[in-house]
Amino acid sequence: MIEARNITKIYNRGKFNETAAVVDISLKIKDKTIVALTGPSGCGKTTMLSMLSLILTPSSGEILYDGDGVLRASDFWKTVFRRNNFGFVFQHINLLPQYTALENVLLPIYASDEDPAQYKERATMMLDELGIADRAGHLVEQLSGGEQQRVAFVRALIKNPRYIFADEPTVFVDEETSKIIYRTLTRLRDEGRTVVISTHDVELMKLSDDTFRMCKGRRA
Amino acid sequence: MLKKHRNIFSYSFDCLKRYRMRSIAIIVTFLVATTMISAVLFAKDGLEREAEYSVSVAPDLTVQYLKAGRVAQIPVTYADNISRVEGVDRVLLRTWGYVGIGTNTYTVIGLDPSGLNYSGIAASSLESGRFLNADDSGAGNVVVGQLIAGILDVTAGDDMILLSESVDAKRFHIVGVFSDKESIYTADMIVMSLEDANEFFKMDEGMVTDLCVYVNEGLVPQDVAAKMSAMPNVRILDQDLLLRGYKAAYAAKGGIFTTLWTIVLVAVALIAFSQAIVVGHESKFEVGLLKTFGFSTLDVIEVRLIESLTLGFFATSLGMLFGFAYAAIFNAPGLVDILLGWAFLPSEFRLPVVVSFESVFSIYAVTIIPLLITTVVPAWLNAITDPELAMRRAAT
Structure with a gap:
């Protein structure tokens, strides 16, 4: 289970442009569920998701995984924890433009002790499941937005992570890709993964087991 | 890992x-x-x-004469005095200077051919011809650097004309050419007998430009130089000083x-x-x-x-x-x-x-x-x- 206790994030603290993106939020996310963070643009969903996924350090508060606080752990520990447990899908997709779809999918493997070549078959199979196997050898810039998002999904799932964090996964994609994403997320939950998403998408909210609404950095 | x-x-x-x-x-x-x-x-x-390399083939000590703080001609009689200093093995007279050919300037070195095997010049190999020997004294024979031979397009057996400061043209016969292509030491060098150099540079009677001193084997040149320093008007250069320069x-x-x-x-x-x-x-x-x-x-x-x-x-x-x-x-x-x-x-x-x-x-x-x-x-x-x-x- 993921638990956030009184999480606050203030950017540029003490400066003229100080911004409180998230203020005193607490929440619990059960295992094997889909949880949606919702709310209007600029309400702090992405910041909250980033803090839960340990790629952004809160200004105060605590985050616990299975009851253990993780924020005081070293940067190295958090990096290894992310490597072994997390999969990420970003709002802006964040693929490396100089790499092919397949190479982007294999990127997380380079940080591990495993041979990326051994994952090629699995990666190709997963790309096929999302209908873009024929695009595996194409550079990212040669893919459409929907195709890129599907590549990002495969990259997030390539190491079979326990937690998947997806930031507005359907915001820039077409209807067909959105449907694929809904199916994929549902399947992941059914397979026992925990999925945390930030979204405006009503369909995504519908298939979520729990929803946390945010407004101006606070829980609404 | x-x-x-x-x-x-x-x-x-x-x-x-x-x-x-x-x-x-x-x-x-x-x-x-x-x-x-x-x-x-x-x-x-x-x-x-x-x-x-230039210093390694230089004499152990080079003695110059100073007049008003400037280098002047040194009397050959100093060679006798220096020879008597304890530790000195041999003293060679040397007259050297520069000569212009076209727009270039070359170094002329005059040595007693009988003492040539003492000087480092003899250690340099020849591309053609021979070194000077005792018979070359005053004979107008020279050994030239390969750079000069190349520029003037001459070789052993050819003649060359050098123009002295007093604009006297003198013909020299090339008997040898140094082979060391990249050596600064011999590249621009014209070696002739001491007699020829003295005449070419119109040195005063009984004068040379400096003295090359070789000390007995095993002795430290600086120790010998210390004994010579009491002589008036002399400047003694050892190899270390030359190398530093x-x-x-x-x-x-x-x-x-x-x-x-x-x-x-x-x-x-x-x-x-x-x-x-x-x-x-x-x-x-x-x-x-x-x-x-x-x-x-x-x-x-x-x-x-x-x-x-x-x-x-x-x-x-x-x-x-x-x-x-x-x-x-x-x-x-x-x-x-x-x-x-x-x-x-x-x-x-x-x-x-x-x-x-x-x-x-x-x-x-x-x-x-x-x-x-x-x-x-x-x-x-x-x-x-x-x-x-x-x-x-x-x-x-």
Whole structure:
């Protein structure tokens, strides 16, 4: 289970442009569920998701995984924890433009002790499941937005992570890709993964087991 | 663990290929800088080797006569006095000076041919002909450096005419040509008998320009020099003093350029640093992404280290190769006149080039260390930032 206790994030603290993106939020996310963070643009969903996924350090508060606080752990520990447990899908997709779809999918493997070549078959199979196997050898810039998002999904799932964090996964994609994403997320939950998403998408909210609404950095 | 490092190596080399423009920019910049700095340092090493060689064949002590603090002709009677100093093995009379042929200036050395085997000149090999011997005294025979032979297109057996300061033309017969193509020591040298040199330079009767003193084997020349220092109006030069003088001249010339190119490299490094910090959005984004996917700070630094070392060693090694070719094959156009500015050597002279371990090490140090700093430090700064912030800053 993921638990956030009184999480606050203030950017540029003490400066003229100080911004409180998230203020005193607490929440619990059960295992094997889909949880949606919702709310209007600029309400702090992405910041909250980033803090839960340990790629952004809160200004105060605590985050616990299975009851253990993780924020005081070293940067190295958090990096290894992310490597072994997390999969990420970003709002802006964040693929490396100089790499092919397949190479982007294999990127997380380079940080591990495993041979990326051994994952090629699995990666190709997963790309096929999302209908873009024929695009595996194409550079990212040669893919459409929907195709890129599907590549990002495969990259997030390539190491079979326990937690998947997806930031507005359907915001820039077409209807067909959105449907694929809904199916994929549902399947992941059914397979026992925990999925945390930030979204405006009503369909995504519908298939979520729990929803946390945010407004101006606070829980609404 | 080993597999992970293999993955990081693989990723790093891949990056070099994929970020082609970034790699090419670094290679070209460092290639230009290291080519120039290598040419200067290798030429300086060559000139220093020449200095050491020139000094090694110089007499143990050179005695000059001072008048009003300036070097003047020395009476040959001093040779007898010096011969009697304890520890002195032999004293050779020498008259030397400069002669102009066309626009070039050459060095004329007059020695007693019977004592020639004592002087270092005899250690130099000949391309053709023979050395002077006792029969050549006053005979107008000379041995010339190969540089002169090349410029005047003469060889052993030919005659050459030298014009003295008093505009008296005198014909000399070339009996030998030195072979050492790259030796400054013999390149511009015209060796003749002492009698011929005295006549050519119109020396006063009983006078020469200096005395070459050889001390008994096993003695320290400076100890013998101390005993001679009581003689009036003399200046005694030992080999160490000569070497310091030569090296100071070469190092000063080389040093100016080394400094200039070090400044250039530092400027390049600063540009690279500012680019890495201000312009390197791509790199920032990449580091943030790698950290998100589980690359540790050390892994990120390892990636950048591998990239930088690969690029740095490649570019610097290639630069050194180009620098060597520029100096050794093309004779460093644009640099040779400055490096040899202290010498009266014509432009036909081939710049001596030596590749020393110290220079190679220095070149690697002044190129690769700044490159490492300018790439690894920003990568480290990004890697210790929260990945989300690193990616967000890269996007803005």
